Amino acid sequence: MDRFFSLQLSEKQKAKRKKQKAKRKVGESYGYASSFVGRFSSKLPWKETLSFRRLYQEYCEARNKVSQEIMGLLGISLGLDQAYFKDFFEQNDSILRLNHYPPCQKPELTLGTGPHTDPTSLTILHQDQVGGLQVFADEKWHSVAHIPGAFVVNIGDTFMALTNGIYKSCLHRAVVNTETVRKSLAFFLCPKLERPVTPAAGLVTAENPRKYPDFTWAALLKFTQNHYRADMKTLVAFSKWVQEQESNNKLIP
Numbered sequence: 001m002d003r004f005f006s007l008q009l010s011e012k013q014k015a016k017r018k019k020q021k022a023k024r025k026v027g028e029s030y031g032y033a034s035s036f037v038g039r040f041s042s043k044l045p046w047k048e049t050l051s052f053r054r055l056y057q058e059y060c061e062a063r064n065k066v067s068q069e070i071m072g073l074l075g076i077s078l079g080l081d082q083a084y085f086k087d088f089f090e091q092n093d094s095i096l097r098l099n100h101y102p103p104c105q106k107p108e109l110t111l112g113t114g115p116h117t118d119p120t121s122l123t124i125l126h127q128d129q130v131g132g133l134q135v136f137a138d139e140k141w142h143s144v145a146h147i148p149g150a151f152v153v154n155i156g157d158t159f160m161a162l163t164n165g166i167y168k169s170c171l172h173r174a175v176v177n178t179e180t181v182r183k184s185l186a187f188f189l190c191p192k193l194e195r196p197v198t199p200a201a202g203l204v205t206a207e208n209p210r211k212y213p214d215f216t217w218a219a220l221l222k223f224t225q226n227h228y229r230a231d232m233k234t235l236v237a238f239s240k241w242v243q244e245q246e247s248n249n250k251l252i253p
């Protein structure tokens with residue numbers, strides 16, 4: 001990881017596919033990305049990232065196994081069959097991302113990663129001992145301490161939609177510091193790109209009516225990659241956009 005991030009920019013930008021040595025394009029969610037050469041022009045994070053879909057096979061398989069077990073338990077906690085979410089995520093289009101936060105002379109003027117909820121389903125994060133991850137709860141930011149050997153697990157927007165809003169995605173961010181490089185490794189469990197994301201029947205009731213429209217992970221991913229940087233209200237903005245698209249389609253015979 002250190003070797004990769006210390007390469008020349010032009011070399012890092014080649015990190016995409018084995019055969020095609022072209023740099024990551026706008027709209028793609030894997031490959032190398034840096035705040036300084038990117039698709040957004042405001043609220044730029046102080047970091048570089050490298051994301052994979054199918055590489056790092058063994059590591060991904062291990063994370064995948066842990067996330068499947070967690071999905072089984074989350075299903076049980078909602079009164080669903082243990083297999084319900086395990087089956088849903090058995091095939092998945094997950095993402096592995098390396099985050100590299102260089103030291104910053106004025107850390108109070110920026111953020112490593114701005115406040116956001118993950119648009120994905122479940123995140124398993126491995127942060128190093130430097131610390132910097134913060135979670136928003138009870139109206140304030142709390143630092144998430146590094147515990148050797150432990151992962152940080154959080155719910156993302158797509159799982160919030162699958163549970164009809166019962167499980168909430170959590171607001172978090174990462175701060176940087178003047179002294180030390182910080183690294184983190186995030187495994188984002190995501191559904192299969194084209195599989196409809198719809199809440200389990202038993203979770204839509206008179207007391208808890210339907211909260212979000214059906215969508216695919218492909219559509220939400222495209223939304224966050226092409227014209228909306230994931231933030232604290234991604235799912236609400238995306239739901240509105242889906243509904244607008246549906247009503248536009250109805251107008252065109």
Ligand SMILES: C=C1C[C@]23C[C@H]1CC[C@H]2[C@]1(C)CCC[C@@](C)(C(=O)O)[C@H]1[C@@H]3C(=O)O
Nearest residue numbers: 029045113116118119120188224225229230
């Ligand atoms: C599908 C994804 C989009 C982001 C990477 C994964 C999961 C989390 C998203 C992200 C980290 C949330 C904060 C903003 C973001 C733009 C970033 O700082 O990298 C997001 C990622 C992205 O859009 O590339």
Ligand SMILES: O=C(O)CCC(=O)C(=O)O
Nearest residue numbers: 099113127133174184186
């Ligand atoms: O680096 C961290 O601690 C958090 C990164 C993060 O939130 C993300 O990549 O979605």
Ligand SMILES: [Fe+2]
Nearest residue numbers: 116117118172
């Ligand atoms: Fe995140």
